[in-house]
Amino acid sequence: MTHPIAVTAGEPAGIGPDILLMTAMQPQPVPLVAIADRDLLADRARSLNLDIRLVDAADPGAATTGYPAGTLAVRHCPLRRPVTAGQLDPHNAPYVLETLDIAIAGCLSGEYAAMVTCPLQKSVINDAGIPFSGHTEYLAEKTGTPRVVMLLAAGGLRVALATTHLPLADVPAAITRDSLTATLRILHADMQRRFGIPAPRIAVLGLNPHAGEGGHLGREEIETIAPVLETLRSSGMSLIGPLPADTAFTPRALKGVDTVLAMYHDQGLPVLKYAGFGSAVNITLGLPIVRTSVDHGTALDLAGKGTADAGSLAEAISQAVRMAKTG
Ligand SMILES: NC(=O)C1=CN([C@@H]2O[C@H](COP(=O)(O)OP(=O)(O)OC[C@H]3O[C@@H](n4cnc5c(N)ncnc54)[C@H](O)[C@@H]3O)[C@@H](O)[C@H]2O)C=CC1
Ligand SMILES: NCC(=O)COP(=O)(O)O
DSSP states (O other), X not given: OOSOEEEEOOOTTSSHHHHHHHHHTSOOSSOEEEEEOHHHHHHHHHHTTOOOEEEETTSHHHHTTOOOTTEEEXXXXXXXXXXXXXXXXXXXXXXXXXXXXXXXHHHHHTSSSEEEEOOOOHHHHHHTTOOOOOHHHHHHHHTTOSOOEEEEEETTEEEEESSOSOOGGGHHHXXXXXXXXXXXXXXXXXXXXXXXXXXXXXXXXOSSGGGGGGGBTBSHIIIIIHHHHHHHHHTTOEEEEEEOHHHHTXXXXXXXXXXXXXXXXXXXXXXXXXXXTTTOEEEEESOSSOEEEESSOOOGGGTTTTOOOOHHHHHXXXXXXXXXXXX
8 A cells, every 4th residue: 555544633622633733743644634624733733742753644645655754744724713722713613524525535536545533523513514424424425425334343243323413313223124234235335345354254233122022012113124135135135133222232142243233323333442442443335435534523622732542543544454455
């Protein structure tokens, strides 16, 4: 791999700039290019007492050999307003989205091998009047991908989601035979291509308590989930379920399972974050580019203090390197 990985710094008032600078103080597996405002990074480095050298990403060393620990290449993207750590400002929402646009364009053109995202604050982008529900949905839209799948991985546990950032009340209607079929096809294909698992075993959760209790606690399992699994099994996929979610994450149930498909965000992610918060990685499957991210949010309470844990960003970079090698 000779191309650098783009790392977007995320919400400027959050811990994204902090963990990016902390990471650049350590040796990296490939050259990194920070997509961020250079003065923001310089100010934050001073707050964190990090003796880091920021160089222009146009410098030839940035794209080829990279730099030793303590030097970070920056593709400058100007803030719209000065930033105080911990204080959100909707005026900077266009800046956050511009950093993503630069990374996406660079991945599509082949300038970057992959993009890794530091956390952004979804609410402040909405407060700026811009409809936005998450990186996952934004990347799908900007790359013209009709459906993508969010998957988080922590150690040996992988949890994918059938729906992403949706109000709970909208979840049942979003799980249709078509949407679930498309999600499972992407998950199966990327388990093979990106994770090198030739015949992935996927455990699929039910939507309702006890997977619907034979129809007495909801009918989505009978009318939607089970028929989809049956059809896809006949095309050769190894699918288990629909399983009651409350016992699906016990060690016995997880034995031999390569990934779990949860029906919604808070059915799957609390378990994953309990298992590995701080070292888990968020991956968007189904995109024409490689994108990974941290497992945490903007942690405004920690920004500029030097107490944020940068472990998940290190894992996200390592995962992006592995996935970029799969083409
Ligand atoms: N990939 C992304 O862009 C993500 C963005 N978010 C966004 O972040 C914002 C804040 O979300 P919250 O629910 O408050 O979650 P959060 O992850 O920012 O914070 C939850 C708790 O974990 C702590 N924490 C988070 N990251 C940490 C780190 N690296 N080291 C040490 N402690 C850490 C925080 O201090 C806080 O106590 C929301 O707007 C949310 O949408 C949330 C998750 C992922
Ligand atoms: N809980 C995961 C999360 O909110 C990250 O979403 P995204 O911004 O990566 O789409």
